[in-house]
Amino acid sequence: MNKIQDIRIEDYTYCLPEERIAKYPLEERDASKLLVYTESDCSALREPRERRFVDIASYLPADSLMVFNNTKVVPARLLFRKETGAIIEVFCLEPCFPEDYQMNFATTGRCRWKAIIGNAKRWKSGTLSLYAGEGNPEADLLSEMDMKAELVSRDPECVVEFTWSGGFSFSKVMEHCGRIPIPPYLKRETEAIDLERYQTYYAKNEGSVAAPTAGLHFTQKELDDIDSKGIVRANLCLHVGAGTFLPVKSETIGDHTMHSEPFSVSRDFLLKLRSFAGKPVTAVGTTSTRCLESLYFLGVHCIEKGEPGLVEQWEPYREEGYSYSLAESIDALIGYLDRNGSARLYSRTRIIIVPGYRFRVISYLVTNFHQPQSTLLLLISALVGDSWRRVYDFALKNGFRFLSYGDSSLLQKTE
Helix, strand or coil: CHHHHCCEHHHCCCCCCHHHECCCCCCCHHHCEEEEECCECCECCCCCEEEEHHHHHHHCCCCCEEEEECEEECCCEEEEECCCCCEEEEEEEEEEECCCHHHHHHCECEEEEEEEEECHHHCCCCEEEECCCCCCCCHHHHHHHCCEEEEEECCCCCEEEEECCCCCEHHHHHHHHCECCCCHHHCCCCCHHHHHHCCCCCCCEEEECCCCHHHHHCCHHHHHHHHHCCCEEEEEEECCCHHHHCCCCCCEHHHCCCCCEEEEEEHHHHHHHHHCCCCCEEEECHHHHHHHHHHHHHHHHHHHHCCCCCECCCHHHCCCCCCCCHHHHHHHHHHHHHHCCCCEEEEEECCCCCCCCCCCCCCEEEEECCCCCCHHHHHHHHHHHHHHHHHHHHHHHCCCCECCCCCEEEEECCC
């Protein structure tokens, strides 16, 4: 454990020129490049290969399971104005009243969210009114909503209460009043194209404040090709938090606090995953990976404690290890749901996946190219070892685009 926590983040860096960061998506979702780093049909040796994302099904293993995160990004940035004219941004992170996402988005009139406050020093107290902006074509509708924000608390985190009129759901309020929170490293304001393209084709469940970007490349064509190959598809839902963009500021990873994110899976999903125990599982994105790997430890909770709980940051690295198989763990989760008459499992994870981690569920990963010195780059290193440098060097030398709107890769776990 100590050896793992002593990993120095400066050892996981590379030079990423600003011009290699994709500031906008390509015209077509699946027009991106695909870097394939897997064992080929003719050789067990791996070399990075440049391919097209549109052909991804050709490089996926047959008789396998492919898991997608169907969370949906919400327009979580809301602008308000003080009587003095100062503009205050409220960046909604997670609901706290009602706590349930679906209930919160459906509520009318009042709700509360944990939030990050922009220009916070200028908002000590009092109620703010929505700032619609000059020349807003929806000014009449926004006036009817009469949206207000009140700062409920600052410690230990900011909580904002929203009130509005007109009988609109909070989902509808966000749709008309909010802005999609694109990544800060794009260094631009949200534009019309982001409303569609910073969202996966298959997005369904509202709640994320950042997109699971590995899924941005998929269209119906790729999904149909995957089905035609006999690969089974399944959906989970992990709502991506703003913590995904937090840099690692500590010298060693042991001093970095991982953010917590909520997720849910259905009983049918668990049955499907159980049937693929011992077979290849491909995760679409690091969010799907974190959720899938967390399920193993939740099953261990059920075996050892009788019920699941939050998966803590360093839990996978305990000294005594784990002797349970994936099948045993998933069986325990299914048994827990059955005892409680539940069709869906709701939980949270703070899991951190770094070199030294033993993957229990996934064997393949579809993912974009990540920032230097990030927890996501550490996850890639945990999957493919020091070969992450070969992969990233190849991508840099061959014109691949990086980060959220960039190109994709298909990586196979190093045994």
